[in-house]
Structure formats: structure tokens, C-alpha cells
Amino acid sequence: NAGVTQTPKFQVLKTGQSMTLQCAQDMNHEYMSWYRQDPGMGLRLIHYSVGAGITDQGEVPNGYNVSRSTTEDFPLRLLSAAPSQTSVYFCASSTDGTGGLADTQYFGPGTRLTVL
Amino acid sequence: AQSVTQLDSHVSVSEGTPVLLRCNYSSSYSPSLFWYVQHPNKGLQLLLKYTSAATLVKGINGFEAEFKKSETSFHLTKPSAHMSDAAEYFCADYSSASKIIFGSGTRLSIRP
Numbered sequence: 455n456a457g458v459t460q461t462p463k464f465q466v467l468k469t470g471q472s473m474t475l476q477c478a479q480d481m482n483h484e485y486m487s488w489y490r491q492d493p494g495m496g497l498r499l500i501h502y503s504v505g506a507g508i509t510d511q512g513e514v515p516n517g518y519n520v521s522r523s524t525t526e527d528f529p530l531r532l533l534s535a536a537p538s539q540t541s542v543y544f545c546a547s548s549t550d551g552t553g554g555l556a557d558t559q560y561f562g563p564g565t566r567l568t569v570l
Numbered sequence: 571a572q573s574v575t576q577l578d579s580h581v582s583v584s585e586g587t588p589v590l591l592r593c594n595y596s597s598s599y600s601p602s603l604f605w606y607v608q609h610p611n612k613g614l615q616l617l618l619k620y621t622s623a624a625t626l627v628k629g630i631n632g633f634e635a636e637f638k639k640s641e642t643s644f645h646l647t648k649p650s651a652h653m654s655d656a657a658e659y660f661c662a663d664y665s666s667a668s669k670i671i672f673g674s675g676t677r678l679s680i681r682p
Contacts, residue, residue: 561606
């Protein structure tokens with residue numbers, strides 16, 4: 455049981471390039487989400503999904519796309535990278551995303567992205 | 571708008587002394603509140619969560635938090651700090667739309 459995995463761990467992009475951050479979980483969780491972490495700002499929700507085929511926007515969705523074709527995978531796409539997207543990105547998953555007694559969110563190890 | 575406020579960006583205590591990390595929330599409904607810990611270059615790990623079952627919640631590694639509705643607070647405490655507790659701590663609240671709102675974090679330093 456690997457939990458939540460993210461690839462790559464580190465990435466450097468030039469402004470305007472596109473890329474996909476990969477996230478996968480093997481716990482059969484319905485809820486998956488992407489956050490970005492910036493100094494002094496905590497974690498901010500980018501996009502989330504409550505199940506395969508369903509995605510929705512979080513707090514800071516601009517410049518990012520997501521899709522959820524399977525329960526296991528939730529890739530995050532940067533369409534045209536900008537220096538403001540330099541950040542650490544975390545993927546997370548949980549049973550149903552309701553925050554109830556049985557719902558615990560598990561985080562991946564993060565992807566450190568630098569946009570030059 | 572819903573928000574979570576961590577009142578201290580940095581807390582420094584001596585090893586063996588109590589720890590208090592403060593968190594206030596703004597939900598008007600009954601919140602689901604969480605504390606996470608993040609060690610350097612690691613992901614977030616759940617310490618404890620409040621979901622209205624009990625106001626005093628015990629978590630891992632000797633941490634606990636008390637939910638006080640009248641003060642809209644969910645402060646994290648530990649009776650005796652250990653060097654391994656040095657990390658960043660985040661308070662979080664689930665909104666009604668499957669969205670978690672995080673505080674800005676408190677960096678805990680432990681002095682020998």
C-alpha cells in the first residue's frame with residue numbers, strides 16, 4: 455500500500471512551458487485534491503474531485519487544469535507556466551472529503567516546482 | 571468568507587515545557603477542525619481532528635486540542651515539548667463544499 459504518490463519530486467520550467475504533475479492513490483478514495491503551499495500562506499486549494507469524472511475549482515484554480523478519468527489518478531496540468539506558479543504542490547486523498555469521523559485526508563510528499 | 575487564523579507564525583519553547591499553538595476559526599456552522607504537522611521537506615500528517623464527538627480531542631505524539639465554541643478556538647497543546655516536535659503546524663477547517671481551508675501555519679522551534 456503506497457498511499458498517495460506524486461511525481462516528479464522536483465521540476466524546473468521556463469515561463470510558457472506546460473507540464474503535468476502526477477498524483478495517484480491506491481486506497482480507493484473518492485476524494486482527491488491539489489494544494490499549493492507558499493511561505494506564510496499555508497496551503498491553498500487549487501482543484502478537487504469527489505469522484506471519477508467529477509472535478510471542481512478550489513480557491514486558486516487559474517492557470518491549472520485537472521481531470522479525473524479513474525479513481526486512482528488525479529493529474530494537475532499547468533497550461534503555460536508563470537513565475538507566480540513557483541511553489542510546492544501537494545496532492546491529497548480521503549474517503550469522501552466530508553471531514554467526518556471516518557474521513558482522514560492523506561497527503562503525498564509534494565512536488566517542488568520552480569518557474570524561471 | 572470562511573477563514574482559519576493561526577495567531578502565531580512562530581513559537582519557540584524550551585524542551586520539556588508546555589506547547590500552545592493557537593487557532594481561531596470563523597465558521598458559522600458546526601465545523602470539522604483539524605491539526606496537521608509538517609516536518610521539513612515532508613507532506614502533512616494528521617495530528618488530530620474534531621468532529622463534534624467530544625470537545626477535548628487527543629491526537630498522536632501527546633498532542634491534544636480543545637474546541638471552544640464560545641471563543642471560536644481550537645488551540646493545540648502538549649504538556650512537555652520534545653526536540654522531535656520541531657515542525658510546522660497547520661490548523662484546518664472543512665467547509666460545507668468539500669473544501670478544506672488551512673491556516674497560514676505556525677513554526678514550532680524547540681530550544682535544548
